[in-house]
Amino acid sequence: MLKKIFKQTIQINQIPKYFLASPKPNFPIDKIRNFNIIAHIDHGKSTLADRILEMTGTIVKGEQYLDKLQVEKERGITVKAQTAAMTYEYKGEKYLLNLIDTPGHVDFHYEVSRSMRSCSGSLLLVDACQGIQAQTLSNYEKAKDNGLKIIPVINKIDMPAAHPEEVAENMQLQFDVEKEDIHFISAKTGVGVDGVLRAVVEKLDPPKADINKPFKGFLIDSWFIKDQGVVMLVQVKDGCIAKGEQIMSCAFKKRYDIFEVGILNPEMTPQNSLTAGQVGYIFTNMKAVSDARVGDTFHKPDEEVEPEQGFQEARPMVFAGLYPDDPEDYMQLEKSIYKLALTDPAVHIYKESSAALGNGFRCGFLGLLHMDVFKQRLDDEYNLDCFLTTPSVPYRAKLRNSQKILEVENALMAPDDGLVEHYEEPLAEATILCPKEYVSAVMNLADERRGEQKEINIVDEKRFKLKYTFPLSEIITDFFDKLKSATQGYASLDYYHSGFREAKIKKLVILLMGEPVDSLSFMVHERRAHDFGKNICKKLKEKLPGQQFTVAIQAKLGSKIIAREEIPALRKNVTAKCYGGDYSRKKKLLERQKEGKKNMRSIGRVQIGKDTFVDILKN
Numbered sequence: 001m002l003k004k005i006f007k008q009t010i011q012i013n014q015i016p017k018y019f020l021a022s023p024k025p026n027f028p029i030d031k032i033r034n035f036n037i038i039a040h041i042d043h044g045k046s047t048l049a050d051r052i053l054e055m056t057g058t059i060v061k062g063e064q065y066l067d068k069l070q071v072e073k074e075r076g077i078t079v080k081a082q083t084a085a086m087t088y089e090y091k092g093e094k095y096l097l098n099l100i101d102t103p104g105h106v107d108f109h110y111e112v113s114r115s116m117r118s119c120s121g122s123l124l125l126v127d128a129c130q131g132i133q134a135q136t137l138s139n140y141e142k143a144k145d146n147g148l149k150i151i152p153v154i155n156k157i158d159m160p161a162a163h164p165e166e167v168a169e170n171m172q173l174q175f176d177v178e179k180e181d182i183h184f185i186s187a188k189t190g191v192g193v194d195g196v197l198r199a200v201v202e203k204l205d206p207p208k209a210d211i212n213k214p215f216k217g218f219l220i221d222s223w224f225i226k227d228q229g230v231v232m233l234v235q236v237k238d239g240c241i242a243k244g245e246q247i248m249s250c251a252f253k254k255r256y257d258i259f260e261v262g263i264l265n266p267e268m269t270p271q272n273s274l275t276a277g278q279v280g281y282i283f284t285n286m287k288a289v290s291d292a293r294v295g296d297t298f299h300k301p302d303e304e305v306e307p308e309q310g311f312q313e314a315r316p317m318v319f320a321g322l323y324p325d326d327p328e329d330y331m332q333l334e335k336s337i338y339k340l341a342l343t344d345p346a347v348h349i350y351k352e353s354s355a356a357l358g359n360g361f362r363c364g365f366l367g368l369l370h371m372d373v374f375k376q377r378l379d380d381e382y383n384l385d386c387f388l389t390t391p392s393v394p395y396r397a398k399l400r401n402s403q404k405i406l407e408v409e410n411a412l413m414a415p416d417d418g419l420v421e422h423y424e425e426p427l428a429e430a431t432i433l434c435p436k437e438y439v440s441a442v443m444n445l446a447d448e449r450r451g452e453q454k455e456i457n458i459v460d461e462k463r464f465k466l467k468y469t470f471p472l473s474e475i476i477t478d479f480f481d482k483l484k485s486a487t488q489g490y491a492s493l494d495y496y497h498s499g500f501r502e503a504k505i506k507k508l509v510i511l512l513m514g515e516p517v518d519s520l521s522f523m524v525h526e527r528r529a530h531d532f533g534k535n536i537c538k539k540l541k542e543k544l545p546g547q548q549f550t551v552a553i554q555a556k557l558g559s560k561i562i563a564r565e566e567i568p569a570l571r572k573n574v575t576a577k578c579y580g581g582d583y584s585r586k587k588k589l590l591e592r593q594k595e596g597k598k599n600m601r602s603i604g605r606v607q608i609g610k611d612t613f614v615d616i617l618k619n
């Protein structure tokens, strides 16, 4: 008998805790809807998000709420995704809607994929004047890939140039949508927005979540609050979590004490707990935002869960050197950029020093806009004079007689050509939409940029869609500007990074009087090398002060000289004009010359001023 009771006790102890007391959800899972808004840049995502927040009484009528950063306000773009929870009453029942705003720019693709993972549907927003654009197409494809339901919405119907019927027809042609499902709205005036909210409740599924399973939180975003620490935004996949409990990261196996949990309403609003299906924040004793890796799964330390799979992590694809204008500001710059990076975990920073530019940093960004935004925040928030060097992409070097693949983010660090079996360059999959009369101009430009055409299709009576694989290096700098000017501003472009491919990449070094100038080393494709080398040699010839002997400037690719310029000898005597006995003037001039020499670097017999390097390397 005793034995039997003992056995039963053991069995009860073995029953997982979560079965013993079924926790009460804050919100019934079937009354929760998680959704995002996907659209081409400027089609009105933030305006619609604000209108929805107003109509659900989450914010009072006022200025744009979801674009928060100063730089976002100035540029009118969304950089950081913001999430907001709101309650909406429908047919006498209360629903919890979690809206995940997403940035529109190509650099922030990873933010879009992050929001897709936590939603069951997307509002596909198209501007009634501009119609479908490249990003509308690629975001739609991504949403479909993630199994999301689509609610088609045509915005800006209040504008005189709007042609909503035509846009609706195109949407039916391009997407798997029915005419009667399309919502015609003005996010500005609010017309039609209530219908969109009703569709969110009616058409989208509640999240797949189970309150009775162990707590599992999927990290969708994280940010740093000054003097307080890291805030993690999680979607509670299963179970529940409350203040005072501990959580553990699947990726780093580190434990954290929970100080606060809550929802973004849209300000941080503390709650007693977060339960299955909710999207909310967790505030712990975590100090570094790098420990909050987006896509990581969190669980309670004494419970095991299967981590969520397949999440794409943000990876820097554009690298540039960051140097202080005045070397004395180096320490200040170091402090500032590390502080700024705490709020922007997508930026990668390494120390770098260059014979020409002194001590600085190599920074990795998601793309050019991300780089500009970082630099502008550095200017706005820290008031530092610094400059960025021309951006480049990371290459991979497969070493000879070795399985090793070396990441080359800076030509200065590239191994000797003899050691490299081959290089691989990063690629981008691009979607371009343009009027049919510009198709051949686009094709010519794509060809110039080593693009490989994958697809060409008619979008509507007037426009074509072209898909290309490009080397990323060919499109990160001026490609969009060139595309716009080739199509009188009518083309739209969207791209995402898509892996690496073997390419004829070589290191190009500039020689002065036969001596290599390390700081003037670049990774270039063979096809581009000649023009590139010629251009740098020409620039140097213009910038270099005359010397008392002929200076040869050469561009060397591998063992071959591919471009050459010469600066003829110049006998320059700074005191020549000071004839006679004006000794003090002569002395002053000589001193000034000496002062200038302090900023000079010697390359063999040639002296180059720091400004010359800055002129050539500056972005």
Ligand SMILES: Nc1nc2c(ncn2[C@@H]2O[C@H](COP(=O)(O)OP(=O)(O)OP(=O)(O)O)[C@@H](O)[C@H]2O)c(=O)[nH]1
Pocket: 039, 040, 041, 042, 043, 044, 045, 046, 047, 048, 076, 077, 078, 103, 104, 105, 155, 156, 157, 158, 159, 185, 186, 187, 188, 189
């Ligand atoms: N007339 C009119 N203008 C609108 C409407 N919706 C948005 N706009 C305007 O369109 C511009 C872009 O709107 P945003 O909401 O900032 O666009 P967005 O898609 O969030 O832009 P990104 O965050 O940069 O992708 C703003 O000037 C808005 O005021 C609308 O329904 N009617």
